[in-house]
Amino acid sequence: MTSYEVIKNLEVLFQHLNEYYFDNTLPLPYITLYAGAKKNGNGSHGSFYLDKYINVNNDEDYKHEIGIAGERLGDGIYQVAETLMHEMVHLYCTCNAIVDCKGKSHTKKFKTECEKRDLICDKEQGIGWGRTEATPAFCNYIQSLIDDCIIDTHICDYARYTTFPETNPTQKKAYICPCCGVKVNAKVDTAIACLHCNVAFDYWDMTDPDDPKIITDNNNGLAMTDEGWYGQMFGVDDE
Ligand SMILES: [Zn+2]
Ligand SMILES: [Zn+2]
Structure with missing residues (x-):
């Protein structure tokens, strides 16, 4: 045809x-x-x-x-x-x-x-x-x-098979203090610090709040230790 x-x-x-x-x-x-x-x-x-x-x-x-x-x-x-x-x-x-x-x-x-x-x-x-x-x-x-x-x-004999592109959830990025976990929503990765804890913020991808992913770690993994907000919330990898 x-x-x-x-x-x-x-x-x-x-x-x-x-x-x-x-x-x-x-x-x-x-x-x-x-x-x-x-x-x-x-x-x-x-x-x-x-x-x-x-x-x-x-x-x-x-x-x-x-x-x-x-x-x-x-x-x-x-x-x-x-x-x-x-x-x-x-x-x-x-x-x-x-x-x-x-x-x-x-x-x-x-x-x-x-x-x-x-x-x-x-x-x-x-x-x-x-x-x-x-x-x-x-x-x-x-x-x-x-x-x-x-x-x-x-x-x-032939029917159009129409597909629709998956819409990606909008990416949510944030600065998070590794210690107290205070969060500031931001689109751009620049250096800011938490005056309360006296440390630099890390930069995180928070698109899935149940699975945050660190983008810029300014504190050598401090957030992931048992003193850090992530470690306290999600547990610490003890490998
Ligand atoms: Zn009609
Ligand atoms: Zn803090």
């Missing part, structure tokens, strides 16, 4: 759904793949964008855009077709001045247009009537396209 073949199949699928469910009234949009997963789990399956591709030589001429989340390709052809259909209903509503969404919430008018076209519409927190599902009639139609070799199900 090449990316060309994936998009071509989605485009052919669009054209057949357009003919079967919209009397061929929808303009052909750009169909794109995008990363739909979100770190918090609230990813999307598809997108109908309000932004358009505008002809650089003629701003009256433009194309809409429908995106299919690459992560969802692996869900199978019925799911992908259902997502495409959901976005096509948005396109239909946009072209016919039907208010399909108020903010992120899908309206009852959107639901009505979906139900005319073999989708089931349910209400979901935050997205209104935006939770669509394919009816058996819809799946039968998609299956007929597969049986007639119009659609190649191999477009679902």
Whole structure:
């Protein structure tokens, strides 16, 4: 499968759904793949964008855009077709001045247009009537396209595996008096001293408070002895 073949199949699928469910009234949009997963789990399956591709030589001429989340390709052809259909209903509503969404919430008018076209519409927190599902009639139609070799199900062979970088806990560094353990948070390692104990502070990485790590030891390991704050708190290595 090449990316060309994936998009071509989605485009052919669009054209057949357009003919079967919209009397061929929808303009052909750009169909794109995008990363739909979100770190918090609230990813999307598809997108109908309000932004358009505008002809650089003629701003009256433009194309809409429908995106299919690459992560969802692996869900199978019925799911992908259902997502495409959901976005096509948005396109239909946009072209016919039907208010399909108020903010992120899908309206009852959107639901009505979906139900005319073999989708089931349910209400979901935050997205209104935006939770669509394919009816058996819809799946039968998609299956007929597969049986007639119009659609190649191999477009679902590869799914985008989206990862998110681990966020490192912010490093916390501090000056600590080796004797009394008094602590001063600081980002920069410079020399300061405890007037009370008359010793220089050591510089510590306190990111994990249960496992402090010394960065600059100004007192020859004094903090780690049984007189030092660390030795008293975490015990002394007697090797
Ligand atoms: Zn929607
Ligand atoms: Zn001190």
